[in-house]
Amino acid sequence: MRIVIGMSGGVDSAVAALLLKQQGHDVVGVFMKNWEEKDEEGVCLAAEDYADVRRVADKIGIPYYSVNFSKLYKEKVFSYFLEEYKCGRTPNPDVLCNNEIKFKAFLELAHTAEAGALATGHYARSEKSADGVRLLRAADKGKDQTYFLAGLTQAQLRDAVFPVGGLLKHDVRNIAREHGLANAEKKDSTGICFIGERQFKSFLMQFLPAQPGDMVTVDGRFVSRHEGLMYYTLGQRKGLGIGGRNDGTGESWFVVGKDLAANRLIVQQGEHDELFSLSLDAKKINWIAGAPAGETFVCTAKFRYRQPDQRVEVRIEGDGAHVRFFEPQRAVTPGQWVVFYQDEVCLGGGPIDSVEPKKPIALLV
RNA sequence: UGGGGUGUAGCCAAGCGGUAAGGCACGGGACUUUGACUCCCGCAUUCGUAGGUUCAAAUCCUGCCACCCCAG
Numbered sequence: 001m002r003i004v005i006g007m008s009g010g011v012d013s014a015v016a017a018l019l020l021k022q023q024g025h026d027v028v029g030v031f032m033k034n035w036e037e038k039d040e041e042g043v044c045l046a047a048e049d050y051a052d053v054r055r056v057a058d059k060i061g062i063p064y065y066s067v068n069f070s071k072l073y074k075e076k077v078f079s080y081f082l083e084e085y086k087c088g089r090t091p092n093p094d095v096l097c098n099n100e101i102k103f104k105a106f107l108e109l110a111h112t113a114e115a116g117a118l119a120t121g122h123y124a125r126s127e128k129s130a131d132g133v134r135l136l137r138a139a140d141k142g143k144d145q146t147y148f149l150a151g152l153t154q155a156q157l158r159d160a161v162f163p164v165g166g167l168l169k170h171d172v173r174n175i176a177r178e179h180g181l182a183n184a185e186k187k188d189s190t191g192i193c194f195i196g197e198r199q200f201k202s203f204l205m206q207f208l209p210a211q212p213g214d215m216v217t218v219d220g221r222f223v224s225r226h227e228g229l230m231y232y233t234l235g236q237r238k239g240l241g242i243g244g245r246n247d248g249t250g251e252s253w254f255v256v257g258k259d260l261a262a263n264r265l266i267v268q269q270g271e272h273d274e275l276f277s278l279s280l281d282a283k284k285i286n287w288i289a290g291a292p293a294g295e296t297f298v299c300t301a302k303f304r305y306r307q308p309d310q311r312v313e314v315r316i317e318g319d320g321a322h323v324r325f326f327e328p329q330r331a332v333t334p335g336q337w338v339v340f341y342q343d344e345v346c347l348g349g350g351p352i353d354s355v356e357p358k359k360p361i362a363l364l365v
Numbered sequence: 366u367g368g369g370g371u372g373u374a375g376c377c378a379a380g381c382g383g384u385a386a387g388g389c390a391c392g393g394g395a396c397u398u399u400g401a402c403u404c405c406c407g408c409a410u411u412c413g414u415a416g417g418u419u420c421a422a423a424u425c426c427u428g429c430c431a432c433c434c435c436a437g
């Protein structure tokens with residue numbers, strides 16, 4: 001079978017390609033360039049990654065190509081990303097990137113190339129049956145990336161394969177080493193997918209100009225100034241620049257809210273009830289295998305990537321859900337995704353619209 | 366202008382004759398395909414300033430400077 005595989009230049013997708021090749025598939029590597037930016041010397045930032053794709057593909061013995069979805073990425077992912085920040089929320093661009101780019105535009109490209117499947121280096125497993133496809137957590141619980149795939153539909157998952165999903169990261173690196181892949185020791189990439197690690201505030205400043213305002217406590221006392229509400233997220237500590245105060249407790253300060261109407265950032269010293277929430281509402285949930293039976297049910301959920309599963313009670317409400325936590329949760333943030341799990345199965349998820357604070361902030365009521 | 370008080374890192378703050386705690390902030394790193402959180406490391410050869418006493422001074426003494434409070 002012909003399989004198109006998205007190759008990033010990293011070990012995971014390299015080993016994924018290798019495994020598929022070993023299984024006898026007609027593997028075609030494709031490097032996606034979705035962000036146009038050059039360094040100080042005018043060299044494309046993605047050039048080095050593409051060079052790794054070339055080295056690996058040659059070693060494995062598969063053809064490789066490059067496609068450029070920059071325009072689409074800007075239209076479908078980045079514009080949404082900026083809009084959300086403008087609204088005071090904290091979006092997760094990578095979930096959307098999977099929905100719109102990797103498993104949509106790229107999947108269409110695979111179909112055009114008459115491929116029977118699309119592969120990626122994601123740490124996730126899928127299980128096909130007569131009822132459809134189920135998305136399962138990766139074998140390596142520390143690397144599981146189903147959180148980012150929770151927005152995918154049956155149609156998208158049906159044609160997707162995740163060759164490294166059943167392996168441990170450690171084994172993936174070993175395989176890469178054994179086969180002399182050039183990127184075997186390459187550091188895992190982080191940061192926004194296709195954009196990479198950035199000084200986040202200054203990166204946003206390039207697109208969203210500063211809008212300074214006051215930083216105030218939950219009871220409205222002035223503390224400091226902020227540079228723009230969109231540069232901060234709930235629960236954030238770093239970057240507030242609030243030093244010692246003779247009326248303080250000596251603890252750190254955290255962002256607990258945003259007063260959009262008055263352009264005030266609400267901060268609090270220490271971690272208190274205002275930072276925690278009891279439930280959330282999500283207006284639009286993608287249930288991978290259809291909405292679970294019953295109006296309400298108990299499962300686990302994550303509110304951010306790499307968070308231990310939390311027990312929740314879900315009540316389906318139209319296309320969305322009301323999600324009650326068994327334990328109060330810290331800094332659940334609108335714009336981020338809530339993703340549901342039933343043991344190994346990723347049920348789906350959706351963007352968080354609002355939360356019910358453990359203790360409301362008077363200024364925002 | 367009298368009287369009192371205080372000056373220790375960017376901020377808060379210990380120290381009260383024996384060779385500069387701690388916290389916050391900040392910087393770096395780890396972790397991490399979002400943003401965060403978290404963790405680790407770093408961060409005053411010097412205590413407003415100029416002298417003096419002492420083996421030894423941020424600590425005691427004196428002058429000066431700055432700020433604060435109370436009088437007026």
